[in-house]
Amino acid sequence: MDIDKFIKRDIFQDLKDHASKKEITLIVGPRQAGKTTLMSKLKEFLDSSGEKTLFLNLDFENDKKYFLSQDTFIDKLNLEFGTRKGYVFIDEIQRKDNAGLFLKGIYDRNLPYKLIASGSGSLELKEKIHESLAGRKMVFEVGPVSFAEFIHFKTEYAYEHKARDFFRIEKETVEKFLKEYMNFGGYPRVVVQSTSSDKARVIDEIYRSYLERDAVYLLKVEKIEAFSSLVKLLASQTGNIVNYSEISNTLGISSQTVKNYLWYLEKTFIVRKVSPYFRNVRKEITKSPTVYFYDPGLRNYALGLFGRLEAPDSLGFAFQGIVFNILFARCFFSNAKIHFWRTLDKAEVDFVYSQGDTLIPIEVKYADFKKPVIEKSLRSFIDKYSPKTALVVTKSFQAHVDCQGTKIVFLPFWEFITDASLLP
Numbered sequence: 001m002d003i004d005k006f007i008k009r010d011i012f013q014d015l016k017d018h019a020s021k022k023e024i025t026l027i028v029g030p031r032q033a034g035k036t037t038l039m040s041k042l043k044e045f046l047d048s049s050g051e052k053t054l055f056l057n058l059d060f061e062n063d064k065k066y067f068l069s070q071d072t073f074i075d076k077l078n079l080e081f082g083t084r085k086g087y088v089f090i091d092e093i094q095r096k097d098n099a100g101l102f103l104k105g106i107y108d109r110n111l112p113y114k115l116i117a118s119g120s121g122s123l124e125l126k127e128k129i130h131e132s133l134a135g136r137k138m139v140f141e142v143g144p145v146s147f148a149e150f151i152h153f154k155t156e157y158a159y160e161h162k163a164r165d166f167f168r169i170e171k172e173t174v175e176k177f178l179k180e181y182m183n184f185g186g187y188p189r190v191v192v193q194s195t196s197s198d199k200a201r202v203i204d205e206i207y208r209s210y211l212e213r214d215a216v217y218l219l220k221v222e223k224i225e226a227f228s229s230l231v232k233l234l235a236s237q238t239g240n241i242v243n244y245s246e247i248s249n250t251l252g253i254s255s256q257t258v259k260n261y262l263w264y265l266e267k268t269f270i271v272r273k274v275s276p277y278f279r280n281v282r283k284e285i286t287k288s289p290t291v292y293f294y295d296p297g298l299r300n301y302a303l304g305l306f307g308r309l310e311a312p313d314s315l316g317f318a319f320q321g322i323v324f325n326i327l328f329a330r331c332f333f334s335n336a337k338i339h340f341w342r343t344l345d346k347a348e349v350d351f352v353y354s355q356g357d358t359l360i361p362i363e364v365k366y367a368d369f370k371k372p373v374i375e376k377s378l379r380s381f382i383d384k385y386s387p388k389t390a391l392v393v394t395k396s397f398q399a400h401v402d403c404q405g406t407k408i409v410f411l412p413f414w415e416f417i418t419d420a421s422l423l424p
Contacts, residue, residue: 005192006041007145007153008160009034015042018138019087019114024107026133027118029142030269030294031214032206034188035118038142039089042116046087053087054080058095067096070105077113085112093129094119100132107136121268122214143269144186144295146329147322148417151177153191167414171396174414178395182318183309185297196307203301210270219264226251230261234271234291235302238317239350241288241342242273262291269294272328277339277352290340292324316366319413320350323364323393326417327351336423347380358424362391369397372410382406391422 015038018025027035036057043053054077056063066076077088093099103115119129130139145153151167152160154177159166167174184190184199187206193199211228215221229251234242242262244255251258265271273289293299296318300306309315327338336355342348351362361381378390382404390403392410399410409422416422 006037007034007149007188007191008157009038009142009149010146011140011142012038012041015140016045018140019046019116021138022114024103024133024137025114025116026129026137026139027116027142028121028139028269030144031120031210032187032189033142033144033269035142036091037188039091039116039118043087043089051087052081052084053089055089055091057091059092064095067102070102073102073106074109074111077111081113083112085114087114087116090115090117092119093117094122100129103129104132104136107133120214121266122219141269141332143325143329144297145188145191146186147178147181147326150181150186150191154180164414164418167412167418175395178319178322178413179309179315182296182315182322183300183307185295185300187295187297190297199297200301200306203297203306207298207301210268214268215264219268221261221264223253223257226253226257227261227264230258231265231270232302234262234265235293235299238292238299239290239320239340241290243288270298272324274324274338274340274351277341277354292321294325296321312366319366319395320364323362323413323416324351326413327353327362327423330420330423341381343380347377349377349381352381353423355424359385359387360389360391360423361385361387362393364393366395369394369399369410372399372401372408374401374403374408378408379403391416 015025015027019042027038029035039055043055046053056066058064058067066073077086080086096102099119103117106115148163151163151174155166185203187203189202190199193202211224215227216224221227230247233247233250244258247258248255262271262273266273271291271293273291275289276287297306299321300309305314309318331338334355336353339352339354340348340350341352341361349361350364353360353362361378363375363378382390386404387406390406390408392408393413393416394410396412397410398412398415401408
């Protein structure tokens with residue numbers, strides 16, 4: 001990526017803060033989400049601070065020779081740093097067989113070297129790196145560019161420290177950027193392209209690379225056509241309950257294979273599963289999940305709608321996915337859970353935020369409101385669970401109403417991004 005078009009990522013400060021910790025810094029996320037760029041920027045920061053660094057990439061043949069054994073690797077570090085403190089960056093760690101055990105062996109020797117490694121989800125599938133490094137690492141997940149990061153990049157960081165005021169005052173500009181983001185998504189290389197055709201070329205490369213490299217080479221998916229069809233099918237059913245039997249019949253593969261492939265898609269950062277919220281199993285619907293894509297652009301590409309979302313329903317589903325990703329990011333470092341709620345009599349709420357005794361139903365509406373409208377499904381949830389607060393996330397409408405003792409807050413999606421007090 002052109003350095004002039006570097007997109008600032010919110011997680012960068014967390015990475016800088018963790019650089020002083022002994023634990024291994026493990027950066028994971030989808031291919032092309034910007035992990036290597038973040039590592040390079042962190043290396044630049046450390047270099048400028050007078051620290052000694054070494055950057056190795058397991059995609060490079062010349063670097064692979066240093067990973068033949070732990071002793072070979074340590075010999076290289078001794079050559080570069082001696083007994084001084086040093087920062088060792090390892091890109092594409094999933095290329096190393098038994099990566100978790102390899103890093104554990106280095107870490108346990110208590111050397112004066114800080115390890116910072118990155119890799120795609122395949123390392124979790126193949127090497128079980130998280131189990132191997134229990135108590136020895138901190139995981140940082142880098143996804144596609146968030147909408148807030150996208151806005152700051154598009155406005156050249158002019159409103160970086162007054163985002164809330166920008167969202168409130170420049171509503172037309174914000175809505176224009178929202179539609180662009182819903183259409184093209186947040187992969188960094190897509191975001192920085194100036195034309196729709198260039199964006200399409202990049203997303204095509206990312207999509208094909210995923211199927212050809214991750215699905216075939218790393219995951220060893222045998223029925224790649226069925227796997228590709230599953231991605232398209234899930235893209236068309238975003239936010240809907242995954243019916244394993246129905247998908248199995250449609251694709252001509254077993255229900256277990258459908259579940260395995262969905263697990264692969266989760267572990268390689270393509271989709272996230274959301275489980276249902278229930279207390280009474282007899283009355284609530286079964287435990288089948290819904291799914292949302294990490295990136296709206298990749299979802300649109302799978303559907304053949306990349307850059308061409310216009311219909312209100314299509315925009316509504318994309319908007320719901322973006323709100324889910326905002327919600328997921330807010331909950332990432334907490335013990336809060338995100339569910340959906342649907343009953344056998346078809347009452348449904350898009351999301352349910354739960355943390356301890358706190359329960360907050362969240363509805364997402366892309367429609368233009370002129371007055372507060374409380375739909376039957378939300379009333380049903382309030383009747384059943386009596387939450388103190390309920391949220392209705394909208395494009396721009398704002399209001400507060402009371403329903404049977406529950407405070408229902410209608411708020412623009414940008415308030416949901418900027419107001420940390422909305423969720424405990």
